[in-house]
Amino acid sequence: MRPKERRDSGQADLLRSRLDQILNMEHALVKLAAAIDWRCLEEKLGEVYDDGPGRPPLPTRLMAGLAILKSMHNLSDEGLCERWLENPYYQLFCGEEFFQHRLVFDRTSLTRWRLRMGEERLMALLQESLAAATRLGAAKPADFRAVIVDTTVQEKAITFPTDAKLMHRARERLVKLARKHGIALRQSYARVGKFALIKHQRYAHAKQFKRANRQLKRLRTMLGAVIRDITRKIGGRPGLMQLFGLPLSLARRVRDQRQRERGRKVYSLHAPEVECIGKGKAHKPYEFGVKVSVATTLQRSRGGQFVAHVKAMPGNPYDGHTLATVIPAIETSIGANLTKIVADAGYRGHSAPKGKMFKVHVAGYKRGLTKAVKRALRRRAAVEPVIGHLKNDHRMGRNFLAFSEGDADNAVLAAVGYNFSLLLNWLRLLCACFLALFAIPAATIQPRTA
Numbered sequence: 001m002r003p004k005e006r007r008d009s010g011q012a013d014l015l016r017s018r019l020d021q022i023l024n025m026e027h028a029l030v031k032l033a034a035a036i037d038w039r040c041l042e043e044k045l046g047e048v049y050d051d052g053p054g055r056p057p058l059p060t061r062l063m064a065g066l067a068i069l070k071s072m073h074n075l076s077d078e079g080l081c082e083r084w085l086e087n088p089y090y091q092l093f094c095g096e097e098f099f100q101h102r103l104v105f106d107r108t109s110l111t112r113w114r115l116r117m118g119e120e121r122l123m124a125l126l127q128e129s130l131a132a133a134t135r136l137g138a139a140k141p142a143d144f145r146a147v148i149v150d151t152t153v154q155e156k157a158i159t160f161p162t163d164a165k166l167m168h169r170a171r172e173r174l175v176k177l178a179r180k181h182g183i184a185l186r187q188s189y190a191r192v193g194k195f196a197l198i199k200h201q202r203y204a205h206a207k208q209f210k211r212a213n214r215q216l217k218r219l220r221t222m223l224g225a226v227i228r229d230i231t232r233k234i235g236g237r238p239g240l241m242q243l244f245g246l247p248l249s250l251a252r253r254v255r256d257q258r259q260r261e262r263g264r265k266v267y268s269l270h271a272p273e274v275e276c277i278g279k280g281k282a283h284k285p286y287e288f289g290v291k292v293s294v295a296t297t298l299q300r301s302r303g304g305q306f307v308a309h310v311k312a313m314p315g316n317p318y319d320g321h322t323l324a325t326v327i328p329a330i331e332t333s334i335g336a337n338l339t340k341i342v343a344d345a346g347y348r349g350h351s352a353p354k355g356k357m358f359k360v361h362v363a364g365y366k367r368g369l370t371k372a373v374k375r376a377l378r379r380r381a382a383v384e385p386v387i388g389h390l391k392n393d394h395r396m397g398r399n400f401l402a403f404s405e406g407d408a409d410n411a412v413l414a415a416v417g418y419n420f421s422l423l424l425n426w427l428r429l430l431c432a433c434f435l436a437l438f439a440i441p442a443a444t445i446q447p448r449t450a
Contacts, residue, residue, distance in 0.1 A: 001049065001053060001054045001056045002046060002049045002050070002056070003046070003057040005042050005060060006061050006062070008097065009097065011097075013098060016099070017098075018097055019097060019098060019099060023089060023092060026431060028428045029092075029093050030092060031427045031431075032132075032424055033065075033092065033093045035423070036128060038060075038095075040124075040128065041128055042060045042061070045064065045117060045121050046060060057113075058104075058109060058113070059095065062094045062104070062105065063105075063109070063113045065093050065095065066105070067110070067122075067125065067413060068093075068416060069083075070110070070413070070417070071414055071418075071420075072394070072417040074393055074394060074395055074417070076400075080110070081103055081107050084103070085101075114406075114413075115405065118405065118408075119312075119405070119408035119412055122409055122413060122416070123412060126307070126309070126310070126412060126415055126416050126419065129306075129420050130308065130419065133419065133423055136303070136423060136426060137302065138422070139301035139303055140301065141336065143297045143301045143306075144297055144308050144334040144336065145334075145336055145337070145338060145339045146298035146340035146341075146342075146376070147295045147296060147297060147308050147309075147330060147338060147340075147341055148297075148343070148380055149293065149294070149295045149323070149341055149342070149347070150293075150343065150344060150383045151291050151292065151313070151346070152279075152291075152387045152390075152396075153277045153279060153289050153290070153291060154290050154291075154391075154396050154397075154399050154411055155397065155398055155399065156268065156274045156407075157271075157400045158268040158270075159268075160288075161268060164215070164219055166254045166267075167216075167219045167223045168193055168194075168196075168197045168219055170250065170251040171189060171219075171223045172190075172193075174227065174247055174248070175188045175190065177244065177247060178233075181240060183230065183233050183240075184233075185226065186225075187225070187229075188226070189222040189226065192222070193219065196215045196218045196222070197215075200216055203215065220255055223251060223254070226251075227248060227251055230244060230248065231248065250266055250269055253265075254266050254269070267288050271402070271403075273403060274289060274290075275289070275291075275314070275316045277316050289399065289407070290313070290314055290399075291312070291314075291316055291317065292311065292312050292313065292411045293310065293322050293326050294307060294383065294386065294387055295308045295310070295330050296386050298340060298342060298379055300382070302426075303426040304422040305382060305383075305385075305386050305422075307386060307418055307419055308330055309329055309330040310411050310415040311325070311326060311329060311412075312407045312408040312411045313325075314404055314407070319344075319350075320348060320351060321351050323341070323347065323350045323352040323353075323356075323360065327341065327352055327356050328353065338359065339359060340361065341356065341361070342360075342361050342376050342379065342380050343360060343362050343363070343380070345362060347362050348362055348364070350362070361376060390414045390415065390418055393418070394415075394418045394421070395410065395413070395414050396410065
């Protein structure tokens with residue numbers, strides 16, 4: 001069933017005052033709400049619904065507004081619910097006419113809405129942020145024709161992976177699942193497994209690696225015994241075999257993998273999609289998450305350095321090979337052809353589309369550069385502070401959303417929150433400029449003399 005969209009009825013209530021009558025309509029958040037084309041978002045995001053029977057979903061403006069506010073102010077789902085309930089400007093931004101004393105949505109509604117939209121639909125919010133920037137005068141359409149492209153790592157909310165901790169945790173999960181479904185194990189190794197993990201950590205801290213490896217071998221033996229015991233007990237029972245399929249598969253991979261071997265490994269049992277990515281940082285040699293491509297405008301617009309496109313790239317691809325996917329996606333997002341793409345030295349040997357091969361300028365090249373290209377290459381580092389703001393201020397630094405879909409959704413929402421925060425600052429600046437323009441300094445008023 002399609003959502004019942006909200007429209008401003010203009011009706012008054014005898015016992016309650018409308019929000020637009022008691023709030024400051026010159027507030028930046030009110031101005032931003034008026035600048036967003038909610039009808040366009042309702043059309044694009046409403047494509048996932050059908051006309052079948054069922055309970056009507058929540059209005060699109062409410063859910064889209066909540067997603068924007070969450071990423072713009074770096075709030076958790078619980079923090080967003082608390083802030084929305086006490087902030088009338090948040091409620092007006094989401095389309096409410098009267099102040100609500102109770103939540104009109106549930107916290108889990110945010111998760112279900114994100115899963116239903118997906119990365120493709122959430123890109124409509126990013127496109128609307130760029131369109132709103134153009135309408136408000138914070139950017140010009142020509143600003144998005146030249147971009148800077150770079151990659152970063154969006155880390156997952158996992159602990160630092162070690163073989164001992166992973167094997168201990170895999171055994172605990174299997175034992176807990178077996179007890180839940182009434183499977184009697186020969187031995188759970190709950191006590192001796194915990195002591196072996198503690199000994200391993202102490203020996204490794206003291207750099208007594210031979211003793212630490214003996215404890216690691218014990219943990220691997222315990223995990224293998226539990227795996228074989230469960231496999232024997234669930235044999236011939238299709239329901240349990242299907243239920244234990246994924247946990248047993250992950251446990252076998254954890255047991256068989258070694259620290260220094262190459263290939264795909266399991267770094268987290270609750271997030272097996274996590275990858276180990278090395279970006280050459282001295283302070284952080286390895287990061288555990290997913291690679292994300294970020295594209296910003298080459299020249300700073302009047303409203304700031306807007307993010308034109310962002311996309312999660314699972315599989316840890318080479319930076320230069322991402323351009324074959326990223327460049328067409330950027331042009332689809334901005335609705336125009338790119339005239340210049342600037343990248344760092346990690347994009348050498350790139351695989352850009354044939355029509356854009358000579359429009360990609362990679363840092364480090366010396367021959368045949370014009371003055372305009374040299375100026376553009378000097379601007380390449382402007383993408384780095386944008387990535388820093390995405391990570392520190394807009395929830396890209398640590399992703400708490402589950403699965404690969406959560407990686408993609410979180411990256412897009414971080415860019416949406418960053419762009420709308422720039423627009424919010426732009427509206428505050430305009431408001432301050434108008435107030436300063438029309439204010440009359442007291443020193444210029446001449447007192448009357450008798």
